[in-house]
Each structure stands twice: as C-alpha cells, then as structure tokens.
Amino acid sequence: MKINYPNGNSFGQFNKNISGNKKHHFTKYGDRGMSLEHEINQSNQYYLSKGIAVIHKKPTPIQIVKVDYPKRSAATIKEAYFRKASTTDYNGVFNGYYIDFDAKETKNKTSFPLSNFHQHQIDHMKACVRQNGICFALIKFVLTNEIYVLNSEDLFYYWDDQFKGGRKSISKATIDKFGYKIDYSLNPIIPYLKAVRKIILKYKEI
Numbered sequence: 001m002k003i004n005y006p007n008g009n010s011f012g013q014f015n016k017n018i019s020g021n022k023k024h025h026f027t028k029y030g031d032r033g034m035s036l037e038h039e040i041n042q043s044n045q046y047y048l049s050k051g052i053a054v055i056h057k058k059p060t061p062i063q064i065v066k067v068d069y070p071k072r073s074a075a076t077i078k079e080a081y082f083r084k085a086s087t088t089d090y091n092g093v094f095n096g097y098y099i100d101f102d103a104k105e106t107k108n109k110t111s112f113p114l115s116n117f118h119q120h121q122i123d124h125m126k127a128c129v130r131q132n133g134i135c136f137a138l139i140k141f142v143l144t145n146e147i148y149v150l151n152s153e154d155l156f157y158y159w160d161d162q163f164k165g166g167r168k169s170i171s172k173a174t175i176d177k178f179g180y181k182i183d184y185s186l187n188p189i190i191p192y193l194k195a196v197r198k199i200i201l202k203y204k205e206i
Contacts, residue, residue, distance in 0.1 A: 036105055036140050040090065043188035047094075053193060055092030055099055087124040088135075094193060097200060098133040100125060105140045111169040112139055114162055122159050125152050134199055138182075138192055139175065148179040149195035151202075 037057070047053040068076045088102040102125075104116045117137075125135040135152035150170075158170045180195030 036103055037089075039189045040103055040138070043190045043192065044090070044092075046188040047193065053092060053094035053099070055090055055094065057090050058088070088121055094134075094196060095200065098128065098131070099196065100128045100133055100135045101138055103138045103140070105142050107142050108169075109141070109143055109172070111171050112175060113169045114159055115168065117159065122156065126156065129153075134196060134203065136196070136199065138190075139179070141172065147182045147184075147190060147192075148175050149182060149192055149199075150175055150179040151199050154178045
C-alpha cells in the first residue's frame with residue numbers, strides 16, 4: 001500500500017516494515033523475530049493485564065484516496081495520506097502520571113542520530129512536560145540489541161544544542177551514562193516502567 005505525507009511526499013511501501021523479511025538479533029527472552037513496536041505492545045498488554053499501567057500506541061489517522069475491489073467481499077487500500085504529522089508513538093497513565101514517549105531504532109553502533117526525531121515531536125513532548133507529564137525516548141541500538149530509556153530533559157538538551165553548533169547525534173556513551181538501560185525479560189518483554197519509576201522519583205525531588 002502506498003501512503004503519502006500531507007505534502008505529497010511518499011512514505012514508501014507501508015507494508016514493507018510490517019511483513020518484510022528482516023534479520024533479527026536474538027536474546028534470552030527478547031526479539032524473537034518481533035519488531036520493537038510489537039515488543040512494546042506486548043509489554044503494554046502485560047502492564048494492562050496486571051493493573052500496573054494503561055499505555056497504548058496512538059492510532060495514526062489516514063485519508064484513503066484509492067481503493068481497489070478485487071472481490072465483492074474484500075477491499076484493498078492502494079493509496080492513502082497521513083491527515084496530519086504524527087506526534088509520539090505511545091501515551092497513557094502510570095502511577096497517576098501522564099506518560100508520553102516515542103520509540104526509535106538505529107543501526108548506528110556508537111551514536112543515535114537526532115534526525116530520527118522531528119521538531120513537531122519535540123515540541124509535543126515539551127508541551128506535555130510543561131503540564132507535568134512524563135516524557136522520554138525509548139531507543140534501541142539494533143546491531144547490539146540494546147535498549148535505553150532517555151529522559152526527555154536530556155533529549156531536549158541535545159536536540160536544542162545541535163542548533164547552536166553542537167552534534168547532530170547523541171553518542172551511545174552519553175546515552176549509557178544519562179539514560180537507563182533496559183534488559184529484556186520474560187514478562188514484560190521490555191520492562192521499561194522500571195526506568196520510568198526512576199524518572200518519576202527524580203521528578204519528585206525537583
């Protein structure tokens with residue numbers, strides 16, 4: 001299926017990232033051929049089933065412009081447009097706090113390119129933080145199969161600094177120092193709320 005942005009630029013083949021044949025790294029529990037999104041969704045389902053948190057992936061509204069009907073009982077979407085620019089991937093409630101975060105992957109071994117984010121996503125998170133929301137980036141280094149939670153305040157610092165002559169990426173060493181490394185587990189697969197608890201404790205100390 002072809003999906004375009006509102007300005008007409010192509011998003012590429014939408015289904016490639018869903019059903020394409022991709023090689024995956026394996027750990028004791030995590031990434032059994034699943035995408036990062038699937039891992040997070042399963043983790044969120046676990047948190048929901050245990051009454052720990054209510055966090056869901058945000059739906060992305062699209063405008064369908066072309067549909068084929070190969071059969072009377074089936075319709076195939078051939079072309080669609082995003083109605084508006086997306087903000088972040090996930091939001092919900094945990095321990096009485098509004099949670100909002102984006103999940104990103106990189107194949108870089110030593111740094112995370114800030115180009116993975118867009119200005120409107122940063123603006124959205126800043127607006128949430130001003131309302132006392134808890135925002136962060138969940139970053140996966142694909143080649144080493146390592147996952148980190150990076151607090152929004154640290155992300156904002158490096159995002160703003162790039163426009164003042166700073167780096168256009170965050171080194172993995174920096175993320176390892178200031179972020180929270182998340183080890184795969186059995187249930188949930190990605191226990192990222194352990195890091196969120198630490199962020200909330202730091203937030204309460206301010």
